[in-house]
Amino acid sequence: MNMQAFHIHYRNTQGTLMRILTAVSRRGLDIPYMHAAVSGYVHRVDLLLEVNPKQIGQLCRDWHAIVDVTDVRVSTPTPEMLETIAFTGPHPPASAASDSRSAAAMA
Known part of the structure; x- marks a missing residue:
């Protein structure tokens, strides 16, 4: 498997973008970048x-x-796309950060 960029042009009628995204989610694929x-x-x-x-x-x-x-259209990812997904990597949940502070305060 490799990263591919998809460029989809569409008329903005009710539900079109949702149908485009549903085709992706139906296959269980992550969408690290969407614009x-x-x-x-x-x-x-x-x-x-x-x-x-x-x-x-x-x-x-x-x-x-x-x-x-x-x-x-399908193409190779642009540097901007790859830079954006590197920047938006996984973050710990907000509750995990606050739990560690709470535990330190309780000690």
């Missing part, structure tokens, strides 16, 4: 996913089947 914005007369969402070749084909097929999706 949605207006691109001319249509909208665009960029996703970074760790997928194998079979999943790339399945996702592209599912997205092309959505009526309001106008274009799907």
Whole structure:
């Protein structure tokens, strides 16, 4: 499996972005990077996913089947995407940090 960037152009009608994201979540894939914005007369969402070749084909097929999706492109991740996911790594839950302070205060 390797990281791939997906660039999906779509008409912003009710539920279209949700259907795009549902195709990803149905496969149990994490979405470490997502950026949605207006691109001319249509909208665009960029996703970074760790997928194998079979999943790339399945996702592209599912997205092309959505009526309001106008274009799907797959590319290598941009440096900006990779930098963003490195910055937003896992963080401990807020309760874990406060529990250690509480334990120290109780001692």
